[in-house]
Amino acid sequence: MQDPRKPLAGVKVVEFGTLIAAPFATRLMADFGAEVIKIESPEGDPLRRWRRLHQGTSLWWHVQSRGKRCVRLDLKSAEGKAEALALCDGAAIVVENFRPGVLEKLGLGWDTLSARNPKLVMVRISGFGQTGPYRDQPGFGAVGESMGGLRYVTGFADRPPVRTGISIGDSIAAQYAVMGALMALRQVEVNGGKGQVVDVALYEAVFAMMESLVPEYAYDGFIRERTGNIMPGITPSNTHTSRDGEHITIGANGDAIFQRLMRAIGREDLAAAPDLADNAGRDARRDELYAVIDQWVARHSGAEVMAVLARAEVPASKVYSVADMFTDPHFKAREMLIPLTLDDGTTLQMPGIVPKLCG
Incomplete structure (x- = not known):
């Protein structure tokens, strides 16, 4: 049952999505009260079988599909198509991440759905967009990260580009999809259009x-390269x-913060050096x-380092593993780990809801 206190309560969303981008977008909508109906093929979303499994179903699947009602339809059959059309007739938002033209071939494209439901907002997520010379090419998140510039700047200068560790391209696209859907929905509601x-x-x-990748190149041909964990100029x-x-990651690039860090590690001389008073001089x-910071950190335990930096009000964090998150009191206080009980009684921890709405 929908929670009427949630901001998307009463908004019906139909998802034609597989794997990551569209399902993540609709999961975010469901988190905030939308009624999400996920339409799957008879074989099911491939994500059901990805990574670690519990009784044949992916643990990731339980995160990605939470709050949704899943319906398996054969969209190539007359019955499946008719049921899908009926679901879309009553929807405010349809989200899909097929290659451009796939839904049109199934008789479920924008022209068909909007003719039946003129106020419909249709979110279309694809590798390269609905227009342009690459529109028909397949594109996963890894391809988007590569073409979009992220992988070129990720890693160390003496090694090839690397993956960030998660399918971040899909997740970024999902968040833009939600933003676009809500802006379009707002326009429909305000204009009655x-x-x-x-x-x-x-x-x-x-x-x-x-960030500033484009203006930096346009200005004087500067190409940002891989720099590992440092930020040149910062x-x-x-x-x-x-x-x-x-x-331990330490961000002491603010002028006053840098001085606090140097005093905390016993380097008053560097804190007071005139040429280190701003980022340009420090860089x-x-x-x-x-080298100074490396040597100081290496002489102390992680707990000691964090205690000193906390007292000095220097932004810092241990690089967390997921095990660290499960024992951190701040994660608990912010409800960033929430339980989900499966049908067989197994309890899983899920990531909490972001952002927090306090109204």
């Missing part, structure tokens, strides 16, 4: 996150290893500064 298509390309979603900001092997001596 027709719905529209929200076109999200994976590579564009990644590209939109790439110093000091790096990850250091403690005596007991903890990796010119970054190798020296990182």
